[in-house]
Amino acid sequence: MNRAVVRWAAVAAVLFVFFLLLTVPARHAWGWLGGGQLAVQGIEGTLWSGRVAHLANPAHPVFPVGPLAWHVRPQALLLGRLEYQVFVQSGTGGGELRVGRGLFGGASVTAAHLSVPAADLAQGLHLNLLTLAGEFQIDIDELRLSADGSGALPSVLEGVLVWRDARVVQPSPLSLGQLRMQLGLREGQVVGALSDEGEGGSLELSGELSIGADRQYRLDALLKPRATADAPLREALGLLGAPDAQGRYRLQYSGAL
Incomplete structure:
Protein backbone atom coordinates (compact mmCIF):
# COMPACT_ATOMS: atom_id res chain seq x y z
CA MET A 1 0.00 0.00 0.00
CA ASN A 2 1.22 3.50 -0.81
CA ARG A 3 2.96 5.09 2.20
CA ALA A 4 1.19 8.40 1.64
CA VAL A 5 -2.16 6.63 1.76
CA VAL A 6 -1.20 4.89 5.01
CA ARG A 7 -0.02 8.17 6.52
CA TRP A 8 -3.20 10.02 5.66
CA ALA A 9 -5.31 7.09 6.82
CA ALA A 10 -3.55 7.19 10.19
CA VAL A 11 -4.12 10.94 10.48
CA ALA A 12 -7.79 10.49 9.58
CA ALA A 13 -8.16 7.73 12.19
CA VAL A 14 -6.60 9.90 14.91
CA LEU A 15 -8.86 12.83 14.02
CA PHE A 16 -11.91 10.55 14.01
CA VAL A 17 -11.10 9.23 17.50
CA PHE A 18 -10.39 12.77 18.73
CA PHE A 19 -13.70 14.18 17.52
CA LEU A 20 -15.50 11.08 18.78
CA LEU A 21 -14.11 11.75 22.26
CA LEU A 22 -15.39 15.31 22.11
CA THR A 23 -18.93 13.97 21.72
CA VAL A 24 -18.72 11.88 24.91
CA PRO A 25 -21.33 13.05 27.46
CA ALA A 26 -19.71 15.38 29.99
CA ARG A 27 -21.15 13.47 32.96
CA HIS A 28 -19.23 10.34 31.87
CA ALA A 29 -16.00 12.15 31.03
CA TRP A 30 -15.99 14.02 34.34
CA GLY A 31 -14.86 10.97 36.30
CA TRP A 32 -12.30 9.96 33.68
CA LEU A 33 -10.68 13.40 33.87
CA GLY A 34 -10.28 13.26 37.64
CA GLY A 35 -13.20 15.49 38.51
CA GLY A 36 -14.38 13.18 41.27
CA GLN A 37 -12.67 15.37 43.89
CA LEU A 38 -15.14 18.16 43.12
CA ALA A 39 -18.82 18.29 44.03
CA VAL A 40 -20.83 18.78 40.84
CA GLN A 41 -24.54 19.33 40.26
CA GLY A 42 -26.45 19.58 37.01
CA ILE A 43 -23.73 18.57 34.56
CA GLU A 44 -24.94 18.29 30.95
CA GLY A 45 -23.71 18.45 27.38
CA THR A 46 -20.51 16.97 25.93
CA LEU A 47 -16.79 17.64 25.99
CA TRP A 48 -17.39 19.82 22.93
CA SER A 49 -20.00 22.03 24.59
CA GLY A 50 -21.69 21.77 27.97
CA ARG A 51 -22.44 23.32 31.32
CA VAL A 52 -22.40 22.66 35.07
CA ALA A 53 -25.05 24.18 37.33
CA HIS A 54 -22.89 24.12 40.48
CA LEU A 55 -19.25 23.26 41.17
CA ALA A 56 -17.37 23.29 44.49
CA ASN A 57 -14.31 21.80 46.15
CA PRO A 58 -15.40 20.29 49.51
CA ALA A 59 -11.82 20.48 50.80
CA HIS A 60 -11.58 24.22 50.05
CA PRO A 61 -15.15 25.60 49.82
CA VAL A 62 -14.05 29.22 49.38
CA PHE A 63 -15.71 30.08 46.08
CA PRO A 64 -18.52 27.81 44.88
CA VAL A 65 -18.97 28.24 41.14
CA GLY A 66 -22.03 28.02 38.98
CA PRO A 67 -23.27 28.03 36.46
CA LEU A 68 -20.20 27.27 34.34
CA ALA A 69 -20.41 26.71 30.58
Missing part, protein backbone atom coordinates in the same frame (compact mmCIF):
# COMPACT_ATOMS: atom_id res chain seq x y z
CA TRP A 70 -17.80 25.78 27.97
CA HIS A 71 -17.40 25.19 24.27
CA VAL A 72 -14.47 24.25 22.05
CA ARG A 73 -12.89 27.00 19.95
CA PRO A 74 -12.59 25.26 16.54
CA GLN A 75 -10.08 27.81 15.21
CA ALA A 76 -7.55 26.74 17.86
CA LEU A 77 -7.67 23.14 16.57
CA LEU A 78 -6.11 24.36 13.32
CA LEU A 79 -3.07 25.44 15.37
CA GLY A 80 -2.76 22.09 17.15
CA ARG A 81 -4.36 23.30 20.37
CA LEU A 82 -7.41 22.15 22.30
CA GLU A 83 -8.91 25.37 23.60
CA TYR A 84 -12.17 26.17 25.37
CA GLN A 85 -14.07 29.39 25.83
CA VAL A 86 -15.38 29.24 29.39
CA PHE A 87 -18.14 31.35 30.93
CA VAL A 88 -18.43 31.28 34.71
CA GLN A 89 -20.54 32.83 37.44
CA SER A 90 -19.84 32.85 41.17
CA GLY A 91 -22.41 34.63 43.29
CA THR A 92 -22.89 38.06 41.74
CA GLY A 93 -19.44 37.91 40.13
CA GLY A 94 -18.12 35.99 37.16
CA GLY A 95 -16.73 36.47 33.67
CA GLU A 96 -15.07 34.54 30.88
CA LEU A 97 -11.69 33.07 29.99
CA ARG A 98 -9.96 30.79 27.52
CA VAL A 99 -8.43 27.56 28.79
CA GLY A 100 -6.27 25.44 26.52
CA ARG A 101 -3.41 23.04 26.00
CA GLY A 102 -1.10 22.47 23.06
CA LEU A 103 0.28 19.19 21.75
CA PHE A 104 3.67 19.82 23.34
CA GLY A 105 2.95 22.66 25.75
CA GLY A 106 1.43 23.01 29.17
CA ALA A 107 -2.00 24.24 30.13
CA SER A 108 -2.75 27.92 29.68
CA VAL A 109 -5.29 30.59 30.53
CA THR A 110 -5.64 33.62 28.27
CA ALA A 111 -8.07 36.50 27.72
CA ALA A 112 -9.49 36.12 31.23
CA HIS A 113 -11.83 38.84 32.46
CA LEU A 114 -13.31 38.04 35.86
CA SER A 115 -14.90 40.04 38.65
CA VAL A 116 -15.92 39.32 42.23
CA PRO A 117 -17.54 41.66 44.79
CA ALA A 118 -15.10 42.56 47.55
CA ALA A 119 -17.71 41.59 50.15
CA ASP A 120 -17.95 38.06 48.68
CA LEU A 121 -14.16 37.72 48.63
CA ALA A 122 -13.84 38.69 52.29
CA GLN A 123 -16.61 36.27 53.24
CA GLY A 124 -15.09 33.45 51.19
CA LEU A 125 -11.71 33.95 52.86
CA HIS A 126 -13.41 33.94 56.29
CA LEU A 127 -12.27 37.46 57.16
CA ASN A 128 -14.93 37.61 59.84
CA LEU A 129 -13.72 40.85 61.43
CA LEU A 130 -13.45 42.69 58.13
CA THR A 131 -16.20 43.86 55.79
CA LEU A 132 -15.12 45.11 52.36
CA ALA A 133 -16.95 46.91 49.57
CA GLY A 134 -16.24 47.60 45.92
CA GLU A 135 -15.32 45.07 43.26
CA PHE A 136 -12.20 43.11 42.37
CA GLN A 137 -11.55 42.89 38.62
CA ILE A 138 -8.88 40.50 37.33
CA ASP A 139 -7.66 40.51 33.75
CA ILE A 140 -5.17 37.82 32.75
CA ASP A 141 -3.53 38.29 29.36
CA GLU A 142 -1.55 35.07 29.65
CA LEU A 143 -0.89 32.41 32.27
CA ARG A 144 1.02 29.27 31.30
CA LEU A 145 2.04 26.19 33.25
CA SER A 146 5.07 24.05 32.44
CA ALA A 147 4.44 21.21 30.00
CA ASP A 148 5.55 18.51 32.46
CA GLY A 149 3.42 19.90 35.27
CA SER A 150 6.46 20.56 37.45
CA GLY A 151 6.87 23.74 39.43
CA ALA A 152 4.48 25.38 41.84
CA LEU A 153 4.48 28.64 39.88
CA PRO A 154 3.43 29.41 36.31
CA SER A 155 6.10 29.71 33.61
CA VAL A 156 4.40 32.80 32.16
CA LEU A 157 2.16 35.33 33.90
CA GLU A 158 0.88 38.66 32.64
CA GLY A 159 -2.16 40.32 34.16
CA VAL A 160 -3.60 42.91 36.47
CA LEU A 161 -5.86 42.93 39.54
CA VAL A 162 -7.84 46.10 40.29
CA TRP A 163 -9.92 46.85 43.38
CA ARG A 164 -12.47 49.36 42.12
CA ASP A 165 -14.17 51.76 44.53
CA ALA A 166 -12.10 50.15 47.29
CA ARG A 167 -13.68 50.58 50.70
CA VAL A 168 -13.48 49.05 54.15
CA VAL A 169 -16.90 49.06 55.83
CA GLN A 170 -15.99 47.44 59.15
CA PRO A 171 -14.43 47.68 61.68
CA SER A 172 -13.99 51.33 60.64
CA PRO A 173 -15.25 52.94 57.40
CA LEU A 174 -12.33 53.76 55.07
CA SER A 175 -12.48 55.00 51.49
CA LEU A 176 -9.37 53.93 49.55
CA GLY A 177 -10.14 54.90 45.95
CA GLN A 178 -9.02 52.54 43.18
CA LEU A 179 -6.08 50.20 43.89
CA ARG A 180 -4.09 48.17 41.38
CA MET A 181 -1.68 45.23 41.33
CA GLN A 182 0.25 44.47 38.14
CA LEU A 183 1.02 40.73 38.01
CA GLY A 184 4.16 39.16 36.56
CA LEU A 185 7.15 36.90 37.23
CA ARG A 186 10.65 37.81 38.40
CA GLU A 187 13.50 35.58 39.53
CA GLY A 188 11.27 32.57 40.16
CA GLN A 189 8.60 34.51 42.05
CA VAL A 190 5.13 35.81 41.32
CA VAL A 191 5.33 39.56 41.77
CA GLY A 192 2.51 42.06 42.14
CA ALA A 193 3.47 45.72 41.75
CA LEU A 194 1.11 47.81 43.90
CA SER A 195 -0.18 51.26 42.96
CA ASP A 196 -3.24 53.46 43.11
CA GLU A 197 -4.94 54.82 40.01
CA GLY A 198 -5.24 58.32 41.45
CA GLU A 199 -8.85 58.77 40.34
CA GLY A 200 -10.14 60.78 43.26
CA GLY A 201 -8.86 58.25 45.77
CA SER A 202 -7.69 59.38 49.18
CA LEU A 203 -4.83 56.85 49.44
CA GLU A 204 -1.49 56.94 47.62
CA LEU A 205 -0.07 53.42 47.30
CA SER A 206 3.19 51.92 46.07
CA GLY A 207 5.08 48.73 46.80
CA GLU A 208 5.20 45.04 46.00
CA LEU A 209 3.75 41.66 46.93
CA SER A 210 5.91 38.64 46.10
CA ILE A 211 5.12 34.91 46.35
CA GLY A 212 7.77 32.20 46.01
CA ALA A 213 7.56 28.60 44.86
CA ASP A 214 7.60 27.57 48.54
CA ARG A 215 4.34 29.58 48.97
CA GLN A 216 6.08 32.08 51.22
CA TYR A 217 4.86 35.63 50.60
CA ARG A 218 6.15 39.06 51.46
CA LEU A 219 4.33 42.40 51.35
CA ASP A 220 6.27 45.67 51.36
CA ALA A 221 4.13 48.74 50.73
CA LEU A 222 4.19 52.50 51.25
CA LEU A 223 0.90 54.26 52.00
CA LYS A 224 0.27 57.99 52.13
CA PRO A 225 -2.97 59.86 52.79
CA ARG A 226 -3.84 62.46 50.19
CA ALA A 227 -5.23 65.88 51.05
CA THR A 228 -8.74 64.47 50.54
CA ALA A 229 -8.23 61.68 53.11
CA ASP A 230 -10.71 61.71 55.99
CA ALA A 231 -9.86 61.39 59.66
CA PRO A 232 -10.54 57.60 59.97
CA LEU A 233 -8.03 56.82 57.20
CA ARG A 234 -5.38 59.07 58.71
CA GLU A 235 -5.92 57.48 62.11
CA ALA A 236 -5.68 53.97 60.65
CA LEU A 237 -2.40 54.79 58.90
CA GLY A 238 -1.09 56.27 62.13
CA LEU A 239 -1.30 52.81 63.70
CA LEU A 240 1.53 51.71 61.37
CA GLY A 241 4.00 54.00 63.16
CA ALA A 242 5.71 57.24 62.26
CA PRO A 243 5.72 58.37 58.60
CA ASP A 244 8.92 58.99 56.62
CA ALA A 245 10.09 62.38 55.35
CA GLN A 246 7.56 62.22 52.48
CA GLY A 247 4.67 61.46 54.81
CA ARG A 248 4.49 57.77 53.79
CA TYR A 249 3.74 54.90 56.15
CA ARG A 250 5.47 51.56 55.62
CA LEU A 251 3.49 48.30 55.78
CA GLN A 252 5.51 45.07 55.85
CA TYR A 253 4.13 41.60 56.33
CA SER A 254 5.24 38.07 55.49
CA GLY A 255 3.92 34.57 55.93
CA ALA A 256 2.92 31.38 54.13
CA LEU A 257 -0.12 30.59 52.02
Whole structure:
Protein backbone atom coordinates (compact mmCIF):
# COMPACT_ATOMS: atom_id res chain seq x y z
CA MET A 1 0.00 0.00 0.00
CA ASN A 2 1.22 3.50 -0.81
CA ARG A 3 2.96 5.09 2.20
CA ALA A 4 1.19 8.40 1.64
CA VAL A 5 -2.16 6.63 1.76
CA VAL A 6 -1.20 4.89 5.01
CA ARG A 7 -0.02 8.17 6.52
CA TRP A 8 -3.20 10.02 5.66
CA ALA A 9 -5.31 7.09 6.82
CA ALA A 10 -3.55 7.19 10.19
CA VAL A 11 -4.12 10.94 10.48
CA ALA A 12 -7.79 10.49 9.58
CA ALA A 13 -8.16 7.73 12.19
CA VAL A 14 -6.60 9.90 14.91
CA LEU A 15 -8.86 12.83 14.02
CA PHE A 16 -11.91 10.55 14.01
CA VAL A 17 -11.10 9.23 17.50
CA PHE A 18 -10.39 12.77 18.73
CA PHE A 19 -13.70 14.18 17.52
CA LEU A 20 -15.50 11.08 18.78
CA LEU A 21 -14.11 11.75 22.26
CA LEU A 22 -15.39 15.31 22.11
CA THR A 23 -18.93 13.97 21.72
CA VAL A 24 -18.72 11.88 24.91
CA PRO A 25 -21.33 13.05 27.46
CA ALA A 26 -19.71 15.38 29.99
CA ARG A 27 -21.15 13.47 32.96
CA HIS A 28 -19.23 10.34 31.87
CA ALA A 29 -16.00 12.15 31.03
CA TRP A 30 -15.99 14.02 34.34
CA GLY A 31 -14.86 10.97 36.30
CA TRP A 32 -12.30 9.96 33.68
CA LEU A 33 -10.68 13.40 33.87
CA GLY A 34 -10.28 13.26 37.64
CA GLY A 35 -13.20 15.49 38.51
CA GLY A 36 -14.38 13.18 41.27
CA GLN A 37 -12.67 15.37 43.89
CA LEU A 38 -15.14 18.16 43.12
CA ALA A 39 -18.82 18.29 44.03
CA VAL A 40 -20.83 18.78 40.84
CA GLN A 41 -24.54 19.33 40.26
CA GLY A 42 -26.45 19.58 37.01
CA ILE A 43 -23.73 18.57 34.56
CA GLU A 44 -24.94 18.29 30.95
CA GLY A 45 -23.71 18.45 27.38
CA THR A 46 -20.51 16.97 25.93
CA LEU A 47 -16.79 17.64 25.99
CA TRP A 48 -17.39 19.82 22.93
CA SER A 49 -20.00 22.03 24.59
CA GLY A 50 -21.69 21.77 27.97
CA ARG A 51 -22.44 23.32 31.32
CA VAL A 52 -22.40 22.66 35.07
CA ALA A 53 -25.05 24.18 37.33
CA HIS A 54 -22.89 24.12 40.48
CA LEU A 55 -19.25 23.26 41.17
CA ALA A 56 -17.37 23.29 44.49
CA ASN A 57 -14.31 21.80 46.15
CA PRO A 58 -15.40 20.29 49.51
CA ALA A 59 -11.82 20.48 50.80
CA HIS A 60 -11.58 24.22 50.05
CA PRO A 61 -15.15 25.60 49.82
CA VAL A 62 -14.05 29.22 49.38
CA PHE A 63 -15.71 30.08 46.08
CA PRO A 64 -18.52 27.81 44.88
CA VAL A 65 -18.97 28.24 41.14
CA GLY A 66 -22.03 28.02 38.98
CA PRO A 67 -23.27 28.03 36.46
CA LEU A 68 -20.20 27.27 34.34
CA ALA A 69 -20.41 26.71 30.58
CA TRP A 70 -17.80 25.78 27.97
CA HIS A 71 -17.40 25.19 24.27
CA VAL A 72 -14.47 24.25 22.05
CA ARG A 73 -12.89 27.00 19.95
CA PRO A 74 -12.59 25.26 16.54
CA GLN A 75 -10.08 27.81 15.21
CA ALA A 76 -7.55 26.74 17.86
CA LEU A 77 -7.67 23.14 16.57
CA LEU A 78 -6.11 24.36 13.32
CA LEU A 79 -3.07 25.44 15.37
CA GLY A 80 -2.76 22.09 17.15
CA ARG A 81 -4.36 23.30 20.37
CA LEU A 82 -7.41 22.15 22.30
CA GLU A 83 -8.91 25.37 23.60
CA TYR A 84 -12.17 26.17 25.37
CA GLN A 85 -14.07 29.39 25.83
CA VAL A 86 -15.38 29.24 29.39
CA PHE A 87 -18.14 31.35 30.93
CA VAL A 88 -18.43 31.28 34.71
CA GLN A 89 -20.54 32.83 37.44
CA SER A 90 -19.84 32.85 41.17
CA GLY A 91 -22.41 34.63 43.29
CA THR A 92 -22.89 38.06 41.74
CA GLY A 93 -19.44 37.91 40.13
CA GLY A 94 -18.12 35.99 37.16
CA GLY A 95 -16.73 36.47 33.67
CA GLU A 96 -15.07 34.54 30.88
CA LEU A 97 -11.69 33.07 29.99
CA ARG A 98 -9.96 30.79 27.52
CA VAL A 99 -8.43 27.56 28.79
CA GLY A 100 -6.27 25.44 26.52
CA ARG A 101 -3.41 23.04 26.00
CA GLY A 102 -1.10 22.47 23.06
CA LEU A 103 0.28 19.19 21.75
CA PHE A 104 3.67 19.82 23.34
CA GLY A 105 2.95 22.66 25.75
CA GLY A 106 1.43 23.01 29.17
CA ALA A 107 -2.00 24.24 30.13
CA SER A 108 -2.75 27.92 29.68
CA VAL A 109 -5.29 30.59 30.53
CA THR A 110 -5.64 33.62 28.27
CA ALA A 111 -8.07 36.50 27.72
CA ALA A 112 -9.49 36.12 31.23
CA HIS A 113 -11.83 38.84 32.46
CA LEU A 114 -13.31 38.04 35.86
CA SER A 115 -14.90 40.04 38.65
CA VAL A 116 -15.92 39.32 42.23
CA PRO A 117 -17.54 41.66 44.79
CA ALA A 118 -15.10 42.56 47.55
CA ALA A 119 -17.71 41.59 50.15
CA ASP A 120 -17.95 38.06 48.68
CA LEU A 121 -14.16 37.72 48.63
CA ALA A 122 -13.84 38.69 52.29
CA GLN A 123 -16.61 36.27 53.24
CA GLY A 124 -15.09 33.45 51.19
CA LEU A 125 -11.71 33.95 52.86
CA HIS A 126 -13.41 33.94 56.29
CA LEU A 127 -12.27 37.46 57.16
CA ASN A 128 -14.93 37.61 59.84
CA LEU A 129 -13.72 40.85 61.43
CA LEU A 130 -13.45 42.69 58.13
CA THR A 131 -16.20 43.86 55.79
CA LEU A 132 -15.12 45.11 52.36
CA ALA A 133 -16.95 46.91 49.57
CA GLY A 134 -16.24 47.60 45.92
CA GLU A 135 -15.32 45.07 43.26
CA PHE A 136 -12.20 43.11 42.37
CA GLN A 137 -11.55 42.89 38.62
CA ILE A 138 -8.88 40.50 37.33
CA ASP A 139 -7.66 40.51 33.75
CA ILE A 140 -5.17 37.82 32.75
CA ASP A 141 -3.53 38.29 29.36
CA GLU A 142 -1.55 35.07 29.65
CA LEU A 143 -0.89 32.41 32.27
CA ARG A 144 1.02 29.27 31.30
CA LEU A 145 2.04 26.19 33.25
CA SER A 146 5.07 24.05 32.44
CA ALA A 147 4.44 21.21 30.00
CA ASP A 148 5.55 18.51 32.46
CA GLY A 149 3.42 19.90 35.27
CA SER A 150 6.46 20.56 37.45
CA GLY A 151 6.87 23.74 39.43
CA ALA A 152 4.48 25.38 41.84
CA LEU A 153 4.48 28.64 39.88
CA PRO A 154 3.43 29.41 36.31
CA SER A 155 6.10 29.71 33.61
CA VAL A 156 4.40 32.80 32.16
CA LEU A 157 2.16 35.33 33.90
CA GLU A 158 0.88 38.66 32.64
CA GLY A 159 -2.16 40.32 34.16
CA VAL A 160 -3.60 42.91 36.47
CA LEU A 161 -5.86 42.93 39.54
CA VAL A 162 -7.84 46.10 40.29
CA TRP A 163 -9.92 46.85 43.38
CA ARG A 164 -12.47 49.36 42.12
CA ASP A 165 -14.17 51.76 44.53
CA ALA A 166 -12.10 50.15 47.29
CA ARG A 167 -13.68 50.58 50.70
CA VAL A 168 -13.48 49.05 54.15
CA VAL A 169 -16.90 49.06 55.83
CA GLN A 170 -15.99 47.44 59.15
CA PRO A 171 -14.43 47.68 61.68
CA SER A 172 -13.99 51.33 60.64
CA PRO A 173 -15.25 52.94 57.40
CA LEU A 174 -12.33 53.76 55.07
CA SER A 175 -12.48 55.00 51.49
CA LEU A 176 -9.37 53.93 49.55
CA GLY A 177 -10.14 54.90 45.95
CA GLN A 178 -9.02 52.54 43.18
CA LEU A 179 -6.08 50.20 43.89
CA ARG A 180 -4.09 48.17 41.38
CA MET A 181 -1.68 45.23 41.33
CA GLN A 182 0.25 44.47 38.14
CA LEU A 183 1.02 40.73 38.01
CA GLY A 184 4.16 39.16 36.56
CA LEU A 185 7.15 36.90 37.23
CA ARG A 186 10.65 37.81 38.40
CA GLU A 187 13.50 35.58 39.53
CA GLY A 188 11.27 32.57 40.16
CA GLN A 189 8.60 34.51 42.05
CA VAL A 190 5.13 35.81 41.32
CA VAL A 191 5.33 39.56 41.77
CA GLY A 192 2.51 42.06 42.14
CA ALA A 193 3.47 45.72 41.75
CA LEU A 194 1.11 47.81 43.90
CA SER A 195 -0.18 51.26 42.96
CA ASP A 196 -3.24 53.46 43.11
CA GLU A 197 -4.94 54.82 40.01
CA GLY A 198 -5.24 58.32 41.45
CA GLU A 199 -8.85 58.77 40.34
CA GLY A 200 -10.14 60.78 43.26
CA GLY A 201 -8.86 58.25 45.77
CA SER A 202 -7.69 59.38 49.18
CA LEU A 203 -4.83 56.85 49.44
CA GLU A 204 -1.49 56.94 47.62
CA LEU A 205 -0.07 53.42 47.30
CA SER A 206 3.19 51.92 46.07
CA GLY A 207 5.08 48.73 46.80
CA GLU A 208 5.20 45.04 46.00
CA LEU A 209 3.75 41.66 46.93
CA SER A 210 5.91 38.64 46.10
CA ILE A 211 5.12 34.91 46.35
CA GLY A 212 7.77 32.20 46.01
CA ALA A 213 7.56 28.60 44.86
CA ASP A 214 7.60 27.57 48.54
CA ARG A 215 4.34 29.58 48.97
CA GLN A 216 6.08 32.08 51.22
CA TYR A 217 4.86 35.63 50.60
CA ARG A 218 6.15 39.06 51.46
CA LEU A 219 4.33 42.40 51.35
CA ASP A 220 6.27 45.67 51.36
CA ALA A 221 4.13 48.74 50.73
CA LEU A 222 4.19 52.50 51.25
CA LEU A 223 0.90 54.26 52.00
CA LYS A 224 0.27 57.99 52.13
CA PRO A 225 -2.97 59.86 52.79
CA ARG A 226 -3.84 62.46 50.19
CA ALA A 227 -5.23 65.88 51.05
CA THR A 228 -8.74 64.47 50.54
CA ALA A 229 -8.23 61.68 53.11
CA ASP A 230 -10.71 61.71 55.99
CA ALA A 231 -9.86 61.39 59.66
CA PRO A 232 -10.54 57.60 59.97
CA LEU A 233 -8.03 56.82 57.20
CA ARG A 234 -5.38 59.07 58.71
CA GLU A 235 -5.92 57.48 62.11
CA ALA A 236 -5.68 53.97 60.65
CA LEU A 237 -2.40 54.79 58.90
CA GLY A 238 -1.09 56.27 62.13
CA LEU A 239 -1.30 52.81 63.70
CA LEU A 240 1.53 51.71 61.37
CA GLY A 241 4.00 54.00 63.16
CA ALA A 242 5.71 57.24 62.26
CA PRO A 243 5.72 58.37 58.60
CA ASP A 244 8.92 58.99 56.62
CA ALA A 245 10.09 62.38 55.35
CA GLN A 246 7.56 62.22 52.48
CA GLY A 247 4.67 61.46 54.81
CA ARG A 248 4.49 57.77 53.79
CA TYR A 249 3.74 54.90 56.15
CA ARG A 250 5.47 51.56 55.62
CA LEU A 251 3.49 48.30 55.78
CA GLN A 252 5.51 45.07 55.85
CA TYR A 253 4.13 41.60 56.33
CA SER A 254 5.24 38.07 55.49
CA GLY A 255 3.92 34.57 55.93
CA ALA A 256 2.92 31.38 54.13
CA LEU A 257 -0.12 30.59 52.02
